[in-house]
Amino acid sequence: MAVVYIALGSNLNEPAEQLNTAVKAIAALPHTSVEKVSSYYGSKPMGPQDQPDYVNAVLQIQTELSPPALLDELQRIENEQGRVRLRRWGERTLDLDILLYDNLKMQSERLTIPHYDMQNREFVIVPLAEIAPERILPDGKTVAELMQNFIHHQMTVIAPSRS
Template sequence: MLDSPLRQQTECAPICYLGLGSNLGQREVHLRQAIKLLRAFMVVSAISPVYETPPWGVVDQPDFLNICVAGSTHLPPLPLLSALKRIENEMGRRATYRWGPRLIDIDLLFYGDLILETERLTIPHPHLAARAFVLAPLADIAPGYLHPQTKNSVAEMLAEVDQTGLRRLAAPLFAEDAHV
């Protein structure tokens, strides 16, 4: 079978790791839809199990479902960020308040080993080492991945954070996609 043009374009591209979350409406449906839309510009290589987690920052809101996705893309970091924001907007995400409820949230966690700091984007994601809701699903698909600045593995970072309230769902919502 011939590879798709997208797969050929991304053959030498760095592996990107994304964190996805939803705490409004049909959370599972929103995560599935976001993955479907990601595939327009990303070759998805792994999808973590789903975790249900308490909200972070503002706690008076519904619990989140969180996953991490690994994949490669031909898009450079800033156009990738724009594409992720476009997905959020297309799916109906509306700006509320910082750390408020959201239909879908897609964060660019790592872009290969790139270290980048601009007004619009910081890579690696500046708060990922403090967030169990990011590190737990990320550890399922990339436990040995090293943070390019701290040189700590994802598994090591996860061991250092409070995991209270973190719950891995027994039946993965994306079992058919886990390793595509």
């Protein structure tokens, strides 16, 4: 079983409920179990500011699904929850991104692991640090080390961790 971290984000149609539904859908995937769920955090949009604030979280799962198969399942869940891509970094009902998959490094047309820009996103690193601060990344840094860049983050806890 691979240990995988997935970022969740939503800013449309009851965002916290969108994340709750996604967590349940991921837990129902074959050969997959949800191990930890971070707190839900409110954050400002990364892209255009003329959209609602986001709710973000990170999950730790264990799965036997390969990275491409997991990506397919996550995109299916996004679509089932009404995901529409109107503009880059724009509003969405649900966004699911594979951050880390064991210690795998891979790059394909569809998928880059570790996530290509996770280290620069407070809405990823803060919830990841909550559930896996000692996690060593493929480059040798720990999540706790990355968290040092976000000590003064502007996010608020909307719902506490359920782990």
